[in-house]
Amino acid sequence: xxxRPGAARGVxxxxxxxxxxxxxxxFLAPLAVIWAYSFGENRTLVDIAITGSWANYxxxxxxxxxxxxxxxxxxxxxxxxxxFILGLPVALxxxxxxxxxxxxxxxxxxxxxxxxxxxxxxxxxxxxxxxGLINSGIGAIWSLVPGLGPFEPLPLINNNFAVVVxxxxxxxxxxxxxxxxxxxxxxxxxxxxxxxxxxxHLATLFRVVVPLAxxxxxxxxxxTFIPALGxxxxxxxxxxxxxxxxxxxxxxxxxxxxDWPFGAALSFLLMYMTFAALLLQSLIVRRHAGGAP
Amino acid sequence: MPDRLSRRAFGGxxxxxxxxxCARRWPKGANGEEQRLNFYNWDTYTGETTLADFQxxxxxEVNMSHYANNDELFARLRAGNPGYDVIVPSNEFVTRLQISxxxxxxxxxxxxxxxxxxxxxxxxxxxxxxxWSMPYTWLALGIGYRKSRVDGVPDSWKWVLDSDRYxxxxxxxxxxxxxxxxxxxxxxxxxxxxxxxxxxxVTQLLIRQKRHVKLFHxxxxxxxxxxxxxxxVVEYNGDIAQVIAEDDDLAFVVPREGTLFNSDCLCxxxxxPRPDNAHRFINFLLDAKVGAEITRTIRYPTPxxxxxxxxxxxxRANPAIFPSGPAMARSEYGRFQSIxxxxxxxxxxxxxxxx
Amino acid sequence: xxxxxxxxxxxxxRLWLGLVGLFLYLPLVALVAFSFNDSRRTTVWRGFxxxxxxxxxxxxxxxxxxxxxxxxxxxxxxxxxxxxxxAALLLWRFRFAGKAALEAALGLPIVVPEICLGVxxxxxxxxxxxxxxxxxxxxxxxxxxxxxxxxxxxxxALVVRARLAGFDGALAExxxxxxxxxxxxxxxxxxxxxxxxxxxxxxLAFTLSLDDFVITFFTSGPDTITFPIxxxxxxxxxxxxxxxAASTLLILLTAALTALALWLQGxxxxxxxx
Numbered sequence: 001x002x003x004r005p006g007a008a009r010g011v012x013x014x015x016x017x018x019x020x021x022x023x024x025x026x027f028l029a030p031l032a033v034i035w036a037y038s039f040g041e042n043r044t045l046v047d048i049a050i051t052g053s054w055a056n057y058x059x060x061x062x063x064x065x066x067x068x069x070x071x072x073x074x075x076x077x078x079x080x081x082x083x084f085i086l087g088l089p090v091a092l093x094x095x096x097x098x099x100x101x102x103x104x105x106x107x108x109x110x111x112x113x114x115x116x117x118x119x120x121x122x123x124x125x126x127x128x129x130x131x132g133l134i135n136s137g138i139g140a141i142w143s144l145v146p147g148l149g150p151f152e153p154l155p156l157i158n159n160n161f162a163v164v165v166x167x168x169x170x171x172x173x174x175x176x177x178x179x180x181x182x183x184x185x186x187x188x189x190x191x192x193x194x195x196x197x198x199x200x201h202l203a204t205l206f207r208v209v210v211p212l213a214x215x216x217x218x219x220x221x222x223x224t225f226i227p228a229l230g231x232x233x234x235x236x237x238x239x240x241x242x243x244x245x246x247x248x249x250x251x252x253x254x255x256x257x258x259d260w261p262f263g264a265a266l267s268f269l270l271m272y273m274t275f276a277a278l279l280l281q282s283l284i285v286r287r288h289a290g291g292a293p
Numbered sequence: 294m295p296d297r298l299s300r301r302a303f304g305g306x307x308x309x310x311x312x313x314x315c316a317r318r319w320p321k322g323a324n325g326e327e328q329r330l331n332f333y334n335w336d337t338y339t340g341e342t343t344l345a346d347f348q349x350x351x352x353x354e355v356n357m358s359h360y361a362n363n364d365e366l367f368a369r370l371r372a373g374n375p376g377y378d379v380i381v382p383s384n385e386f387v388t389r390l391q392i393s394x395x396x397x398x399x400x401x402x403x404x405x406x407x408x409x410x411x412x413x414x415x416x417x418x419x420x421x422x423x424x425w426s427m428p429y430t431w432l433a434l435g436i437g438y439r440k441s442r443v444d445g446v447p448d449s450w451k452w453v454l455d456s457d458r459y460x461x462x463x464x465x466x467x468x469x470x471x472x473x474x475x476x477x478x479x480x481x482x483x484x485x486x487x488x489x490x491x492x493x494x495v496t497q498l499l500i501r502q503k504r505h506v507k508l509f510h511x512x513x514x515x516x517x518x519x520x521x522x523x524x525x526v527v528e529y530n531g532d533i534a535q536v537i538a539e540d541d542d543l544a545f546v547v548p549r550e551g552t553l554f555n556s557d558c559l560c561x562x563x564x565x566p567r568p569d570n571a572h573r574f575i576n577f578l579l580d581a582k583v584g585a586e587i588t589r590t591i592r593y594p595t596p597x598x599x600x601x602x603x604x605x606x607x608x609r610a611n612p613a614i615f616p617s618g619p620a621m622a623r624s625e626y627g628r629f630q631s632i633x634x635x636x637x638x639x640x641x642x643x644x645x646x647x648x
Numbered sequence: 649x650x651x652x653x654x655x656x657x658x659x660x661x662r663l664w665l666g667l668v669g670l671f672l673y674l675p676l677v678a679l680v681a682f683s684f685n686d687s688r689r690t691t692v693w694r695g696f697x698x699x700x701x702x703x704x705x706x707x708x709x710x711x712x713x714x715x716x717x718x719x720x721x722x723x724x725x726x727x728x729x730x731x732x733x734x735a736a737l738l739l740w741r742f743r744f745a746g747k748a749a750l751e752a753a754l755g756l757p758i759v760v761p762e763i764c765l766g767v768x769x770x771x772x773x774x775x776x777x778x779x780x781x782x783x784x785x786x787x788x789x790x791x792x793x794x795x796x797x798x799x800x801x802x803x804x805a806l807v808v809r810a811r812l813a814g815f816d817g818a819l820a821e822x823x824x825x826x827x828x829x830x831x832x833x834x835x836x837x838x839x840x841x842x843x844x845x846x847x848x849x850x851x852l853a854f855t856l857s858l859d860d861f862v863i864t865f866f867t868s869g870p871d872t873i874t875f876p877i878x879x880x881x882x883x884x885x886x887x888x889x890x891x892x893a894a895s896t897l898l899i900l901l902t903a904a905l906t907a908l909a910l911w912l913q914g915x916x917x918x919x920x921x922x
Contacts, residue, residue, distance in 0.1 A: 033772065114855060119879060123679035129522055216810045275755070
């Protein structure tokens with residue numbers, strides 16, 4: 001089924017050259033410099049000597065940093081899971097809507113995200129804070145009911161709960177868009193057949209829709225999980241005193257600590273791990289696809 | 294439909310290019326430099342008419358862009374100056390930039406207004422003889438607090454660093470270096486004598502205190518205090534002075550153990566394309582009237598004695614802007630120590646945050 | 649009359665959409681409200697005022713930054729769409745040496761921490777291939793557009809590829825047998841099928857570009873300030889509600905453009921659906 005390049009040389013060159021040249025010249029080349037830094041050390045405040053030492057990686061593998069990484073993985077996984085649960089029905093609704101409503105709903109999902117991230121986070125803070133929208137709303141209702149005593153504001157901000165809420169808020173469209181792109185091409189007749197044969201809507205969803213849309217679901221999970229793992233602004237602003245994520249640590253190395261070699265080592269360690277995970281995922285998908293006739 | 298759309302998009306792009314493609318020509322001034330200047334500054338850190346006044350006086354148009362902290366400034370200039378003429382680093386970063394060869398020396402002959410500076414700012418430890426920098430403002434860290442929610446005046450670092458009295462209502466600055474130095478000061482050391490042993494002691498102190506701390510802020514402590522999110526916050530005097538103007542239940546104190554001073558300074562980065570305009574601009578900012586106009590807007594303490602003399606009593610006697618008392622005598626400017634020290638501070642603060 | 653697949657008409661899904669909508673839009677309501685607040689702070693309500701809108705239109709820096717951001721987002725979306733679609737087609741259609749390496753390299757921009765990529769571009773554009781600083785606008789934005797394209801075209805490729813996975817190759821095969829050129833096949837068969845993926849990819853790329861701070865920070869100079877750069881620099885002295893006002897206007901503008909597009913394209917879409 002897959003062609004060899006020789007079969008359509010022109011098409012191969014037209015589709016292959018631009019992205020490959022771009023990647024090599026404008027992405028891999030700059031990144032290679034940083035990769036080299038991860039084997040270097042600071043000589044002065046601005047000079048980095050590439051010494052070929054593994055010291056930065058050794059430091060990055062200390063329990064202190066591994067524990068932070070583990071915690072970040074947890075945050076990202078929880079965020080991805082919640083985004084999936086929230087986003088799947090939304091994507092489903094969009095893909096089954098009329099063309100006009102489809103465009104409208106897609107833009108409605110995206111509109112909040114054309115507002116600057118910092119501004120959006122500040123707006124979320126205005127809602128969650130101790131004297132914010134939610135607490136004052138509940139407080140107002142509370143005071144209407146006699147005999148409840150004084151209202152204790154809910155701790156909605158500056159804790160790990162707020163970080164997850166913020167991460168879900170920021171990453172939801174990353175989940176909805178790929179899910180929609182995948183669901184939209186489903187063969188409707190399969191779903192109708194399943195319903196006609198007496199399966200319920202939920203059973204159809206999990207037995208027919210989800211397996212068919214698996215590639216889209218996987219790409220949705222990937223492009224939600226990875227950026228969530230790299231979030232630093234959300235934990236910074238919404239988090240409490242123990243919400244530090246690995247990206248905060250990396251960001252501080254490059255900016256406040258002025259320690260580019262160590263920042264580079266931490267970044268590449270994160271990338272190696274993500275790659276291992278992606279490789280594993282592609283193996284699983286390949287086996288899954290191989291099993292089908 | 295896609296065809297039509299893309300044709301329309303290309304048409305739009307072509308129009309945009311045609312409109313924008315004409316480069317702006319800058320006339321040359323008498324000094325042979327283009328009549329413009331790139332000023333890299335903190336946000337809301339000039340007077341309302343300062344830049345327009347400079348243009349009226351010299352014909353030089355100032356293009357100002359902003360950074361949020363010294364680390365950003367340093368990181369941005371580290372690989373090379375992308376075209377800035379005047380920058381405003383704080384004292385410790387004047388040293389860092391200078392020893393890294395990222396500043397060009399100032400020509401004092403072209404800055405006659407340096408005579409306006411108060412005597413204590415003329416010769417400073419972080420820049421002996423002021424070869425590289427001219428002071429613009431100075432700042433003191435202290436505790437901003439809500440009077441109705443705090444017993445008396447919290448005039449010791451103890452209340453934010455070593456006590457459960459205000460548990461869950463404290464905000465600390467997220468700047469690792471400042472926190473460690475203040476902790477050292479509280480434990481009786483100089484802010485410039487943070488040995489590895491002292492650093493470990495402060496780290497343990499912060500880890501112990503953390504469960505009483507509500508959050509670490511990035512210099513937006515005044516907002517959190519004003520919003521009632523926290524009742525005590527480690528912040529700069531100028532920031533708290535701004536919110537006191539809106540809410541008289543707020544106050545500022547420099548704890549009796551003494552504090553860390555900072556001073557933001559005007560410098561010319563190495564490779565500045567228009568050094569003569571840069572000198573004229575720095576001289577202009579140090580003018581008495583100009584300095585007073587800036588100070589009226591930003592309300593930070595000014596090191597410019599001539600400008601201070603033009604300020605109203607309300608500003609000069611403001612205890613939040615000019616804290617006084619024995620605490621001030623026990624305060625110092627932070628000095629740059631070493632690369633190893635920066636790394637140790639970073640790791641200490643990562644440990645505190647992860648604990 | 650409701651078909652079995654008319655999910656939008658069922659109440660559980662409507663409720664769900666409503667709740668998600670509330671979650672997405674409640675902060676926006678707060679944002680818009682604070683743009684009318686009579687205080688510098690975006691935290692405490694002090695009464696209605698239009699001060700910030702007046703301030704916004706007097707603030708040429710903010711408006712310029714805003715314009716730069718829109719131009720960068722539009723340009724990088726366009727390039728990302730082309731590069732990303734090409735990459736997706738290549739990987740979908742061909743088997744060749746180094747394919748796995750290309751796939752991995754395509755995944756990298758999504759995986760690299762932003763700050764790391766930012767520093768990489770900083771070194772690249774100042775020390776290795778200096779981007780001339782004095783180019784006329786909009787070419788002065790080139791470095792930023794390149795950086796944004798680099799991280800967003802992988803996202804486009806990923807989404808388009810997921811969409812291609814469901815494409816029936818036999819259709820293209822049949823067209824080819826009937827003598828259609830590759831370009832015709834691409835334009836008349838592939839593109840119509842890919843539209844949802846292209847739309848989703850373009851929306852992602854546009855959003856990523858419009859919101860990027862870290863990478864832009866390291867590639868921008870004194871004359872190429874973008875909206876996020878401007879906003880982040882305000883943090884030290886608290887974000888002024890002028891920024892909320894700008895965001896409110898952007899929301900209104902998008903909503904208006906959407907309505908216009910819906911109205912203009914309504915006939916087209918109806919035709920397509922038929």
